[in-house]
Amino acid sequence: MAEHNAATLNGRQSCPNIHVFGARETTAAAGYGSSSTFVNAILKAYPGSTSEAINYPAAGGDSYASSVQQGTQNIANQINAFNKQCPSAKLVVVGYSQGAQIGDNALCGGGDPNQGVTYTNSLISSSAASAIKAVIWAGNPRNSPAESSFHVGTCTAGGFDPRPSGFTCPSYQSKIRSYCDALDPYCCNGNNATTHQGYGNEYGSNALAFVKSKLG
Template sequence: MRFSPRVVTGRRLTAKLAIVTCVAAGGGIVVSAAPASAAAPCTDLDVVSARGTGEPGTLGWIVGDPVFSALKSTIRGKTFTSYPVNYPASVIPGSASQGNTDLVNHVTAQAASCPNQKFILVGYSQGANVVDNSIGISSDGALVGGPITKTIPASIQPRVAALLLFGNPIRAIGRRVTGTYQSRTLDLCADGDPICGGGANILAHLSYGGNANQAATFAAGKV
Protein backbone atom coordinates (compact mmCIF):
# COMPACT_ATOMS: atom_id res chain seq x y z
CA MET A 1 0.00 0.00 0.00
CA ARG A 2 1.43 3.40 -0.98
CA PHE A 3 0.95 6.68 0.79
CA SER A 4 1.89 10.12 -0.48
CA PRO A 5 3.58 12.39 2.08
CA ARG A 6 1.83 15.67 2.81
CA VAL A 7 3.62 18.81 1.85
CA VAL A 8 4.58 20.81 4.94
CA THR A 9 6.30 24.16 4.93
CA GLY A 10 7.98 26.75 7.08
CA ARG A 11 8.20 26.39 10.80
CA ARG A 12 5.94 23.30 10.84
CA LEU A 13 8.40 21.45 8.60
CA THR A 14 11.39 22.62 10.63
CA ALA A 15 9.79 21.51 13.87
CA LYS A 16 8.74 18.15 12.49
CA LEU A 17 12.14 17.46 10.98
CA ALA A 18 13.77 18.28 14.29
CA ILE A 19 11.53 15.78 16.08
CA VAL A 20 12.18 12.84 13.80
CA THR A 21 15.83 13.61 13.06
CA CYS A 22 16.44 13.47 16.78
CA VAL A 23 14.80 10.04 16.95
CA ALA A 24 16.67 8.70 13.94
CA ALA A 25 19.99 9.98 15.25
CA GLY A 26 19.40 8.90 18.85
CA GLY A 27 19.56 12.53 20.03
CA GLY A 28 18.80 13.85 23.45
CA ILE A 29 15.48 15.65 23.18
CA VAL A 30 13.43 15.31 26.35
CA VAL A 31 9.79 16.36 26.46
CA SER A 32 8.06 16.50 29.81
CA ALA A 33 5.13 14.18 30.26
CA ALA A 34 1.70 15.75 30.18
CA PRO A 35 0.13 16.30 33.58
CA ALA A 36 -2.08 13.49 34.80
CA SER A 37 -5.70 13.86 33.76
CA ALA A 38 -8.75 13.51 35.96
CA ALA A 39 -11.08 10.59 35.33
CA ALA A 40 -12.88 11.06 32.02
CA PRO A 41 -16.68 11.00 31.75
CA CYS A 42 -18.48 7.95 30.41
CA THR A 43 -18.80 8.49 26.69
CA ASP A 44 -19.39 5.93 23.94
CA LEU A 45 -15.78 6.04 22.72
CA ASP A 46 -12.55 6.96 24.48
CA VAL A 47 -9.71 7.71 22.06
CA VAL A 48 -6.38 6.98 23.75
CA SER A 49 -3.47 8.50 21.86
CA ALA A 50 0.27 8.00 22.37
CA ARG A 51 2.25 10.68 20.56
CA GLY A 52 5.60 10.29 18.84
CA THR A 53 8.99 11.27 20.21
CA GLY A 54 9.08 14.97 20.99
CA GLU A 55 5.76 15.52 19.21
CA PRO A 56 3.80 18.57 20.39
CA GLY A 57 0.02 18.86 20.42
CA THR A 58 -2.71 17.74 22.78
CA LEU A 59 -2.88 14.21 21.38
CA GLY A 60 -0.03 14.67 18.91
CA TRP A 61 0.30 17.40 16.31
CA ILE A 62 1.26 15.10 13.43
CA VAL A 63 -1.16 12.20 14.03
CA GLY A 64 -3.24 12.22 17.22
CA ASP A 65 -4.97 15.58 16.82
CA PRO A 66 -5.96 15.14 13.14
CA VAL A 67 -7.05 11.54 13.71
CA PHE A 68 -9.27 12.51 16.66
CA SER A 69 -10.86 15.23 14.57
CA ALA A 70 -11.46 12.79 11.71
CA LEU A 71 -12.96 10.20 14.06
CA LYS A 72 -15.50 12.70 15.39
CA SER A 73 -16.44 13.74 11.86
CA THR A 74 -16.72 10.19 10.52
CA ILE A 75 -18.36 8.29 13.38
CA ARG A 76 -21.76 9.91 13.80
CA GLY A 77 -24.15 9.44 16.69
CA LYS A 78 -21.42 8.63 19.23
CA THR A 79 -19.98 10.67 22.06
CA PHE A 80 -16.21 10.97 22.47
CA THR A 81 -13.55 11.61 25.04
CA SER A 82 -9.81 11.59 24.44
CA TYR A 83 -6.81 10.79 26.59
CA PRO A 84 -3.19 11.73 25.84
CA VAL A 85 -0.97 8.96 27.19
CA ASN A 86 1.11 10.48 29.98
CA TYR A 87 4.73 9.57 29.23
CA PRO A 88 8.00 11.32 28.34
CA ALA A 89 7.85 10.52 24.60
CA SER A 90 11.62 10.99 24.59
CA VAL A 91 14.70 8.95 23.72
CA ILE A 92 15.55 8.31 27.37
CA PRO A 93 15.56 4.59 28.27
CA GLY A 94 12.23 3.43 29.61
CA SER A 95 10.10 6.08 27.91
CA ALA A 96 7.97 3.63 25.91
CA SER A 97 7.55 1.39 28.94
CA GLN A 98 6.28 4.32 31.01
CA GLY A 99 3.72 4.97 28.30
CA ASN A 100 2.79 1.29 28.30
CA THR A 101 2.02 1.41 32.01
CA ASP A 102 0.01 4.63 31.79
CA LEU A 103 -2.05 3.47 28.82
CA VAL A 104 -3.04 0.20 30.49
CA ASN A 105 -3.78 1.93 33.79
CA HIS A 106 -6.03 4.45 32.04
CA VAL A 107 -7.95 1.89 29.99
CA THR A 108 -8.38 -0.39 33.01
CA ALA A 109 -9.70 2.45 35.19
CA GLN A 110 -12.03 3.76 32.50
CA ALA A 111 -13.36 0.28 31.75
CA ALA A 112 -14.22 -0.18 35.42
CA SER A 113 -15.90 3.24 35.71
CA CYS A 114 -17.73 3.10 32.37
CA PRO A 115 -18.99 -0.43 31.63
CA ASN A 116 -20.34 0.45 28.18
CA GLN A 117 -17.41 2.50 26.93
CA LYS A 118 -15.23 1.28 24.06
CA PHE A 119 -11.70 2.32 23.20
CA ILE A 120 -9.79 3.36 20.10
CA LEU A 121 -6.01 3.24 20.60
CA VAL A 122 -3.85 5.52 18.47
CA GLY A 123 -0.06 5.32 18.35
CA TYR A 124 2.44 7.22 16.22
CA SER A 125 6.14 6.30 16.04
CA GLN A 126 7.26 5.71 19.65
CA GLY A 127 3.58 5.92 20.54
CA ALA A 128 2.98 2.85 18.37
CA ASN A 129 5.55 1.05 20.53
CA VAL A 130 3.48 2.06 23.55
CA VAL A 131 0.33 0.56 22.03
CA ASP A 132 2.21 -2.57 20.89
CA ASN A 133 3.46 -3.24 24.41
CA SER A 134 0.03 -2.62 25.89
CA ILE A 135 -1.51 -5.39 23.78
CA GLY A 136 1.32 -7.84 24.45
CA ILE A 137 3.52 -7.30 21.36
CA SER A 138 6.95 -6.34 22.68
CA SER A 139 8.72 -3.32 21.22
CA ASP A 140 11.96 -4.20 22.99
CA GLY A 141 14.78 -3.97 20.45
CA ALA A 142 12.93 -1.55 18.18
CA LEU A 143 13.89 2.12 17.86
CA VAL A 144 12.77 3.90 21.07
CA GLY A 145 11.12 0.68 22.18
CA GLY A 146 11.16 -1.10 25.51
CA PRO A 147 9.99 -4.17 27.41
CA ILE A 148 6.35 -4.83 28.21
CA THR A 149 5.31 -3.63 31.67
CA LYS A 150 1.55 -4.29 31.56
CA THR A 151 -1.06 -5.60 29.14
CA ILE A 152 -4.73 -4.78 28.76
CA PRO A 153 -6.67 -7.41 30.77
CA ALA A 154 -8.39 -10.14 28.76
CA SER A 155 -11.77 -9.05 30.12
CA ILE A 156 -11.36 -5.61 28.50
CA GLN A 157 -9.95 -6.77 25.16
CA PRO A 158 -13.37 -7.03 23.43
CA ARG A 159 -13.98 -3.36 24.24
CA VAL A 160 -10.89 -2.22 22.32
CA ALA A 161 -12.65 -1.50 19.04
CA ALA A 162 -9.69 -0.42 16.90
CA LEU A 163 -5.95 0.14 16.94
CA LEU A 164 -4.62 2.84 14.62
CA LEU A 165 -0.82 2.66 14.27
CA PHE A 166 1.40 4.92 12.20
CA GLY A 167 5.14 4.57 11.51
CA ASN A 168 5.32 1.60 13.87
CA PRO A 169 9.01 0.92 14.73
CA ILE A 170 8.50 -2.80 15.42
CA ARG A 171 7.90 -3.33 11.71
CA ALA A 172 11.55 -2.48 11.03
CA ILE A 173 12.57 -5.50 13.12
CA GLY A 174 10.09 -7.87 11.52
CA ARG A 175 7.25 -7.73 14.03
CA ARG A 176 3.56 -7.03 13.46
CA VAL A 177 0.38 -7.01 15.50
CA THR A 178 -0.92 -10.58 15.48
CA GLY A 179 -3.44 -12.60 17.44
CA THR A 180 -6.45 -11.14 19.24
CA TYR A 181 -6.12 -7.61 17.87
CA GLN A 182 -4.96 -8.30 14.33
CA SER A 183 -8.32 -7.85 12.62
CA ARG A 184 -8.93 -4.61 14.55
CA THR A 185 -5.57 -3.06 13.65
CA LEU A 186 -4.67 -0.58 10.92
CA ASP A 187 -0.86 -0.41 10.84
CA LEU A 188 0.41 2.10 8.27
CA CYS A 189 4.01 2.38 7.10
CA ALA A 190 4.57 4.92 4.31
CA ASP A 191 6.94 4.09 1.46
CA GLY A 192 10.43 5.25 2.35
CA ASP A 193 9.74 5.71 6.07
CA PRO A 194 13.06 5.05 7.87
CA ILE A 195 11.41 4.37 11.23
CA CYS A 196 9.10 1.51 10.28
CA GLY A 197 10.34 0.42 6.87
CA GLY A 198 14.07 0.99 6.63
CA GLY A 199 13.77 3.70 3.98
CA ALA A 200 15.57 7.01 3.76
CA ASN A 201 12.76 9.55 3.30
CA ILE A 202 12.26 11.32 6.62
CA LEU A 203 9.31 13.24 5.17
CA ALA A 204 7.49 9.94 4.79
CA HIS A 205 7.52 9.58 8.56
CA LEU A 206 5.90 12.99 8.88
CA SER A 207 3.12 12.28 6.40
CA TYR A 208 0.60 10.31 8.44
CA GLY A 209 -1.75 13.16 9.23
CA GLY A 210 -2.78 12.77 5.61
CA ASN A 211 -4.13 9.32 6.48
CA ALA A 212 -6.44 10.57 9.23
CA ASN A 213 -9.62 10.03 7.20
CA GLN A 214 -8.51 6.55 6.14
CA ALA A 215 -7.91 5.67 9.79
CA ALA A 216 -11.26 7.09 10.86
CA THR A 217 -13.09 5.12 8.17
CA PHE A 218 -11.35 1.93 9.32
CA ALA A 219 -12.32 2.60 12.96
CA ALA A 220 -15.90 3.41 11.98
CA GLY A 221 -16.23 -0.12 10.62
CA LYS A 222 -15.13 -1.57 13.97
CA VAL A 223 -17.13 0.35 16.58
Protein backbone atom coordinates (compact mmCIF):
# COMPACT_ATOMS: atom_id res chain seq x y z
CA MET A 1 0.00 0.00 0.00
CA ALA A 2 1.46 3.32 -1.04
CA GLU A 3 1.15 5.87 1.70
CA HIS A 4 2.10 9.50 1.46
CA ASN A 5 1.18 12.73 3.10
CA ALA A 6 1.49 16.26 1.75
CA ALA A 7 4.91 16.78 3.32
CA THR A 8 6.47 13.79 1.57
CA LEU A 9 5.29 15.14 -1.77
CA ASN A 10 7.10 18.45 -1.41
CA GLY A 11 9.50 18.85 -4.27
CA ARG A 12 8.08 15.90 -6.19
CA GLN A 13 7.15 16.59 -9.77
CA SER A 14 4.52 13.88 -9.99
CA CYS A 15 1.30 13.49 -8.03
CA PRO A 16 -1.01 10.49 -7.95
CA ASN A 17 -4.15 10.42 -10.04
CA ILE A 18 -6.10 9.27 -6.98
CA HIS A 19 -5.46 9.87 -3.28
CA VAL A 20 -7.48 8.34 -0.43
CA PHE A 21 -7.92 9.67 3.11
CA GLY A 22 -8.86 7.23 5.88
CA ALA A 23 -10.11 8.23 9.34
CA ARG A 24 -10.27 5.55 12.01
CA GLU A 25 -12.85 4.82 14.69
CA THR A 26 -12.79 5.58 18.42
CA THR A 27 -9.91 3.97 20.39
CA ALA A 28 -8.38 2.37 17.27
CA ALA A 29 -4.59 2.55 17.14
CA ALA A 30 -3.03 5.25 14.99
CA GLY A 31 -3.50 4.48 11.32
CA TYR A 32 -6.58 3.53 9.34
CA GLY A 33 -8.42 1.33 11.83
CA SER A 34 -11.53 -0.24 10.35
CA SER A 35 -11.49 2.21 7.45
CA SER A 36 -8.58 0.16 6.05
CA THR A 37 -10.92 -2.37 4.40
CA PHE A 38 -12.37 0.37 2.21
CA VAL A 39 -9.05 2.19 1.70
CA ASN A 40 -7.17 -0.96 0.67
CA ALA A 41 -9.88 -1.99 -1.79
CA ILE A 42 -9.65 1.37 -3.55
CA LEU A 43 -5.84 1.27 -3.65
CA LYS A 44 -5.93 -2.24 -5.12
CA ALA A 45 -8.46 -1.22 -7.76
CA TYR A 46 -6.39 1.79 -8.83
CA PRO A 47 -2.67 0.94 -9.01
CA GLY A 48 -0.51 3.99 -8.42
CA SER A 49 -3.02 5.60 -6.10
CA THR A 50 -1.83 6.75 -2.69
CA SER A 51 -3.37 7.20 0.74
CA GLU A 52 -2.91 8.78 4.13
CA ALA A 53 -4.46 8.29 7.55
CA ILE A 54 -6.04 11.21 9.36
CA ASN A 55 -3.92 12.18 12.35
CA TYR A 56 -6.21 12.76 15.33
CA PRO A 57 -6.72 11.29 18.83
CA ALA A 58 -9.77 9.09 18.07
CA ALA A 59 -10.36 9.17 21.82
CA GLY A 60 -13.49 8.07 23.66
CA GLY A 61 -15.08 8.74 27.02
CA ASP A 62 -14.58 12.18 28.50
CA SER A 63 -12.12 13.02 25.70
CA TYR A 64 -14.57 12.28 22.87
CA ALA A 65 -15.64 15.89 22.32
CA SER A 66 -12.11 17.27 22.22
CA SER A 67 -11.11 14.43 19.90
CA VAL A 68 -13.95 15.29 17.52
CA GLN A 69 -12.97 18.96 17.61
CA GLN A 70 -9.34 18.20 16.78
CA GLY A 71 -10.27 15.59 14.19
CA THR A 72 -12.67 17.92 12.41
CA GLN A 73 -9.86 20.45 12.01
CA ASN A 74 -7.20 17.89 11.10
CA ILE A 75 -9.13 16.08 8.40
CA ALA A 76 -9.87 19.41 6.76
CA ASN A 77 -6.25 20.55 7.08
CA GLN A 78 -4.91 17.34 5.53
CA ILE A 79 -7.39 17.38 2.64
CA ASN A 80 -6.77 21.05 1.89
CA ALA A 81 -2.98 20.67 2.13
CA PHE A 82 -2.88 17.69 -0.21
CA ASN A 83 -5.14 19.42 -2.73
CA LYS A 84 -2.89 22.47 -2.68
CA GLN A 85 0.13 20.26 -3.36
CA CYS A 86 -1.61 18.07 -5.96
CA PRO A 87 -4.58 20.03 -7.32
CA SER A 88 -5.28 17.61 -10.17
CA ALA A 89 -5.52 14.49 -7.99
CA LYS A 90 -8.95 12.99 -7.48
CA LEU A 91 -9.71 12.59 -3.78
CA VAL A 92 -11.67 9.93 -1.89
CA VAL A 93 -12.55 10.38 1.80
CA VAL A 94 -13.27 7.36 4.02
CA GLY A 95 -14.40 7.65 7.63
CA TYR A 96 -15.35 4.96 10.13
CA SER A 97 -17.44 5.79 13.22
CA GLN A 98 -15.82 8.85 14.86
CA GLY A 99 -13.77 9.09 11.68
CA ALA A 100 -17.01 9.52 9.76
CA GLN A 101 -18.23 12.09 12.25
CA ILE A 102 -15.19 14.32 11.80
CA GLY A 103 -15.46 13.99 8.03
CA ASP A 104 -19.17 14.86 8.15
CA ASN A 105 -18.42 17.92 10.29
CA ALA A 106 -15.56 19.15 8.13
CA LEU A 107 -17.15 18.56 4.72
CA CYS A 108 -20.77 19.39 5.41
CA GLY A 109 -20.45 22.12 8.02
CA GLY A 110 -23.52 22.87 10.08
CA GLY A 111 -21.70 22.62 13.40
CA ASP A 112 -21.67 19.82 15.97
CA PRO A 113 -22.71 21.58 19.19
CA ASN A 114 -22.94 18.35 21.20
CA GLN A 115 -19.18 17.97 20.69
CA GLY A 116 -18.28 21.64 21.02
CA VAL A 117 -17.99 22.40 17.29
CA THR A 118 -19.80 25.74 17.18
CA TYR A 119 -18.77 27.08 13.76
CA THR A 120 -21.16 26.11 10.98
CA ASN A 121 -19.06 26.59 7.84
CA SER A 122 -17.49 23.79 5.84
CA LEU A 123 -13.73 23.67 6.39
CA ILE A 124 -12.91 22.32 2.93
CA SER A 125 -11.57 24.75 0.34
CA SER A 126 -13.58 25.16 -2.84
CA SER A 127 -10.73 23.63 -4.85
CA ALA A 128 -10.52 20.59 -2.60
CA ALA A 129 -14.30 20.21 -2.57
CA SER A 130 -14.24 19.96 -6.35
CA ALA A 131 -11.42 17.41 -6.19
CA ILE A 132 -13.33 15.17 -3.74
CA LYS A 133 -15.08 12.65 -5.98
CA ALA A 134 -16.39 10.11 -3.45
CA VAL A 135 -17.02 9.90 0.29
CA ILE A 136 -17.55 6.68 2.26
CA TRP A 137 -18.91 6.81 5.81
CA ALA A 138 -19.45 3.72 7.95
CA GLY A 139 -21.22 3.80 11.30
CA ASN A 140 -21.48 7.59 11.35
CA PRO A 141 -22.82 8.85 14.72
CA ARG A 142 -24.27 11.84 12.86
CA ASN A 143 -26.50 9.53 10.84
CA SER A 144 -30.01 10.92 10.52
CA PRO A 145 -33.17 10.02 8.58
CA ALA A 146 -32.65 13.41 6.92
CA GLU A 147 -29.66 11.90 5.07
CA SER A 148 -31.76 9.27 3.30
CA SER A 149 -30.53 10.32 -0.13
CA PHE A 150 -27.11 8.79 0.51
CA HIS A 151 -27.84 6.29 3.28
CA VAL A 152 -27.39 2.53 2.75
CA GLY A 153 -28.44 -0.08 5.32
CA THR A 154 -31.35 -1.06 7.52
CA CYS A 155 -31.25 1.82 10.02
CA THR A 156 -34.25 4.18 9.95
CA ALA A 157 -33.37 6.11 13.13
CA GLY A 158 -30.57 8.50 14.05
CA GLY A 159 -27.19 7.97 15.65
CA PHE A 160 -26.16 9.17 19.10
CA ASP A 161 -25.28 12.61 17.68
CA PRO A 162 -27.66 12.91 14.71
CA ARG A 163 -27.95 15.75 12.27
CA PRO A 164 -31.01 17.93 12.94
CA SER A 165 -34.16 17.39 10.94
CA GLY A 166 -33.95 19.01 7.52
CA PHE A 167 -30.15 19.20 7.43
CA THR A 168 -28.53 18.42 4.11
CA CYS A 169 -24.95 18.26 2.86
CA PRO A 170 -25.56 20.02 -0.45
CA SER A 171 -22.04 20.07 -1.87
CA TYR A 172 -21.60 16.31 -1.45
CA GLN A 173 -25.10 14.80 -1.70
CA SER A 174 -24.30 12.82 -4.84
CA LYS A 175 -20.78 11.90 -3.68
CA ILE A 176 -21.59 10.19 -0.35
CA ARG A 177 -22.42 6.63 0.63
CA SER A 178 -23.15 6.26 4.35
CA TYR A 179 -23.56 2.75 5.77
CA CYS A 180 -25.55 2.04 8.93
CA ASP A 181 -27.65 -0.93 10.06
CA ALA A 182 -30.48 -1.01 12.58
CA LEU A 183 -28.69 -3.06 15.25
CA ASP A 184 -25.82 -0.55 15.49
CA PRO A 185 -25.97 1.39 18.80
CA TYR A 186 -23.72 4.19 17.54
CA CYS A 187 -25.05 5.25 14.13
CA CYS A 188 -28.54 3.94 14.91
CA ASN A 189 -30.48 2.98 18.05
CA GLY A 190 -29.71 -0.75 18.19
CA ASN A 191 -28.04 -2.82 20.88
CA ASN A 192 -25.44 -4.93 19.07
CA ALA A 193 -22.01 -3.34 19.07
CA THR A 194 -20.66 -6.11 16.83
CA THR A 195 -22.77 -4.71 13.99
CA HIS A 196 -20.76 -1.51 14.21
CA GLN A 197 -17.53 -3.30 13.29
CA GLY A 198 -18.90 -5.21 10.31
CA TYR A 199 -19.37 -2.61 7.59
CA GLY A 200 -16.14 -3.31 5.73
CA ASN A 201 -17.08 -6.95 5.18
CA GLU A 202 -20.77 -6.28 4.61
CA TYR A 203 -20.56 -3.26 2.34
CA GLY A 204 -17.00 -3.22 1.03
CA SER A 205 -17.95 -4.33 -2.49
CA ASN A 206 -20.88 -1.91 -2.59
CA ALA A 207 -18.61 0.95 -1.52
CA LEU A 208 -15.96 0.07 -4.09
CA ALA A 209 -18.54 -0.06 -6.88
CA PHE A 210 -19.78 3.37 -5.81
CA VAL A 211 -16.27 4.81 -5.73
CA LYS A 212 -15.56 3.38 -9.18
CA SER A 213 -18.73 4.98 -10.51
CA LYS A 214 -17.43 8.34 -9.29
CA LEU A 215 -13.78 7.97 -10.32
CA GLY A 216 -14.39 6.37 -13.70
